Amino acid sequence: MLPNFLQIFPGNPMASGITLILLAVVMLYLARTPAHRAIYSLSRVIHNGLRLMARSTLLVEGRIVQRNKEVLLAAGREAAERAIEREFHRVNDVIKRDLGAFPKMHHTISEQVTRIQEDYQQSAEVPPPPPTWINAVEAVAKLSGDGAASVNNILSEIHKTTAGQFKQTVTEYRAASTKRHAILSKMQPYWRKLEQTLEDVGKTVKGLHERARIIDSRMSEYEAIRAKTNPAARKLAASSMTQFFISIFVLVIAFGGAVINFNLIALPMSEMVGGGSYIGNFKTSNVAALVIILVEIAMGLYLMESLRITRLFPIIGQMDDKMRIRMIWITFAILFVLALIESSLALMRDQIAADLQALRQAMADAEVVASPMSWIPMVGQMVMGFILPFALAFVAIPLESFIQSSRTVFGVLIAAFLRFIAYVLRQLGNIAQYLGELLVNLYDLLIFPPLWIENMIRFGKTTSDDNSNRHPKDVKKQRTNRWFRRKTPPKSSASDHDATMKLTPELTAAKEEM
Amino acid sequence: MIRQTAGLLLLLFLLLAYGCPDTTSHARGVFMLLDTSGTYKDEISRAQKIIYYLLGTLQSGDSLAVARIDSASFSEKDIIAQMTFDQRPSVATRQKYIFRKKVDDFINSAKSSDYTDITGGILQAVEYLNETGAGRKNILVFSDLKEELAKEQIRDFPLKMSNCKVLALNVTKLRSDNIDPRKYYERVENWRKRVENGGGSWKVINDLERLDRILHN
Incomplete structure (x- = not known):
């Protein structure tokens, strides 16, 4: 029902309603142009505002992407530098180890060559003496003695002497040959030694060649990173993602180890700090056990840092070698003492657990039965108590990896989120624009009778290009x-x-x- | 510079001293009252099981006391054994063995009393538990809740037992309850009102096979 003040024709609400609708249509028709402008203005304001926000978001995203790339390249550059440095260290080690003794080796080779030369000279064959006495024999043989006995005697003597000398010469020759052969056979080990030495040198040189190839490859990677190329950044991003997930996996394993360690020492810690005292809502013994585990992890971090395996604390890495080695020993000693403490706590835990078990059995009026192999879990707990602190010390490596890779991964995630926000804002802007158009069309739909009449009149007349009356x-x-x-x-x-x-x-x- | 350093050190000390004080006591206090009157004395072996259970459950720092309900229970003489267990679990275990021996000795030599002064026992329990400073106070009443007082005893006044949890264990039905069960319900209800009006909470546990519900909040 219409309110009284809207009833133009009292007692006839239909007529009043129709009249009101007609009036409203006419009013809306008259206000069409400013109303359309207002709707368009509103939708444009919303559209432009949202697009502006989307653009700003994209700008921020671009900055984050740029920052990610810089972080990634810086990390990659550092890693490449470390890799190259390590390769150079290896080359240095090889040179120190194998080629450092080169003068000595050279001296040995020269000595061996000299010996071989000497032996070779000694083994040279001495030519037999020239047969000059043959001419003398021939001359004696030509003497005309006509078979004189004296000549025959002389000749037979000469023959005897010659045969004797020949025999002696052959014997001497054979002896000399045997000596030469002996010298040559003595040369064999020298040859082998020389060959071995040269083979070693060859292997070393080959190894150096391999290292040089690896260094070349690393250097080219390093150059690509320094040039800030996109392929290098992509490769580093992929590597960073892999590192992130692997480090999370290892950290989860380490967390499991820490939980086991905690359970191993929490109960016996109550013997030391009291079982009934609390810090806040937590038992003091539990807090103390947690602190011990955290101290072990901290010591592990310092140890790994001092060993230059990780680089979380630059100040430790930059220490002089003497101080660094001292730090290695101190952290290792603390870790070792903590491991011993944990081992003894594990022993105590076993005893406390056995006591409690015996008490419960006694309170239940059950017969207390000792396990025949009760020493096995005890030893197992002690060994675990000793090993776990050292195992936890290695958490530093995945932790460093996680921290470094998380910068990139979280950067990528934030950039993706900002891109999504920008997309949503753009879509909202478009929706606002099209909603404006929809409202305009709905407006026109409400006033379609006068618009239809207007079109009829306009098309009935000559169409003019006057834009002043157009929408x-x-x-x-x-x-x-x-x-x-x-x-x-x-x-x-x-x-x-x-x-x-x-x-x-x-x-x-x-x-x-x- | 020295002043600033001293100021910082003082601030650090104050933070350490008063930064996170633990004002709440996490220790549990349990006071068990054993009714030794009349025929209920025969039920006392069941109470022994509950005491054993408590000894196995309570930990270092917790307090346990066992007292009997006799003609005048508001007295330290009626306390059979009381102990606050040591902070070290190994010592606490030894204390529990001693406690058990005391309880066993009492149960073997327990005599029935003429009257049943439950209110006096509860007052004694509240006093003991307040002295221990326990965070969670439990009073276990092993009785049929039928109070019988000597003529001169005055017990009809309100109890003050804020933050005390009263557990009535093994509330057996008397012969008269069987004739008129309303008497049993009325008896239990009266105790519930007295306890709750005094600021405590009330619970009845008759199924002694479920001992884990005794100290479960």
Whole structure:
């Protein structure tokens, strides 16, 4: 029912209602242009505001991406430097170990070569004496003695002497040959030794060659990182993600170890700090056990830092070697003492647990039965108590990895989140714009009778191009179409195709504006 | 510079001293009253099981006392054994063995009393538990809750037992309860009102197979 003040025709609400609707339609028709402008203004304000916010978000995202890249490249550069440094250290070690003794080795080789040379000279074959006495024999043989006995005697003597000398010469020759062979066989070990030495040198040189190849590869990676190339950044990002998940996995394992360790020492700690005292809502014995575990982890961190395995505290890494070695020994000693304490606490835990078990059995009037192999869990607990602190000390390595990689991973996640926010803002902006258009259309739908009459009158008359009576949106569309026509080149010319391609971004922007 | 350093040190000391004081006591105090009157004396072996259970459950720093309910229970003489267990678990275990021996000796030589002064026992329990400073105070009343007082005894006044949890264990039905069960309910209800009006909480546990519910809050 209509309220009284709206009843134009009292007693006839239908007539009053129709009259009111007609009046409202007329009013809305008259206010059409300013109403449309107001709706468009509102939607444009919301649209532009949201787009501005999206742009700002994207700018922030860009900064974060840039910062991530810088962090990643800096970390990668540091890692590459460390890798190269380590390779150089290895090369240095190889040179020190193998080639450091090169002068000595050179001396040995020279000595061996000299010996071989001497032996070779000694083993040279001595030529047999020239047979000069053959001529003398021939001369004696030509003497005309006519078979004189004296000549025969002489000849037979000569023959005897010759045969004797020949025999002696052959014997001497054989002896000399045997000596030469002996010398040559003595040369064999020298040759082998020389060969072995040269093989060792060859291996060392080959190893150095391998190292040089690895260094080259690392150097090229390093150069790529220094040049801040995108492939290098992508590779580092992938590596960082892998490191992140691996370090989380190892940290979870370490956490499990810490929990086991905690349970191992929490009960016996009550013997030391009291079982009934509390810090806040936590038992003091539990807090003390936790503190011991945390101290062990801290000592592990310092130890790894002093050993230069991790680089979480630059001040430790920068210490001089003497101080660093002292620190290694101190942290190791503390860790060792803590391990001993834990081991003894584990022993005490076993005794306390056995006492409690015996008490409960006694209170339940059950017979107290001792386990026949009760020493096995006791020893197991003691060993675990001793080993776990050292195992926890190695948490420093995955922790460093986690801290370094988490910077990149969280940076990537924040950037992705900002991108998503920007996308949502842009979409909201578009929705606001289209909602404005929807409202305008709904407005026109409400006043369709006068609009229909207007169109009838307009199309009945000669159409004029006067924009003053036209809707602002129509004017805007017309302007945009004109702008497009101006910007869009004719398709017939092939040479103009490039120009079309160049204008594409502008056209896209213009379309977005529409 | 020296003043600033001294100031910082003083601040640090104050923070350490008063920064996080633990004002709440986490210790449990349990006072068990054993009714030794009349025929209820026969039930005392069941109470022994509960005491054993308590000895196995209570930890270092907790307090336990066992007292009997006789003609005039508001007296330290009726306390059979009382102990605050040592902070060290090993010592506490030894104390529990001693406590058990005292209880066993009492149960073997317990005599029935003429009257049943439950109120006096509860007053004694509240006094003891307040002295221990326990954070959680439990009074276990092992009785049929039928109070029988000597003529001169005055017990009809309100109890003051704030933060005390009273557990009535093994509240057996008397012969008269069987004739008129309302008497049993009325008796239990009267005790509940007295305890709750005094600031305590009340619970009845008759199923002694579920001992874990005794100290479970």
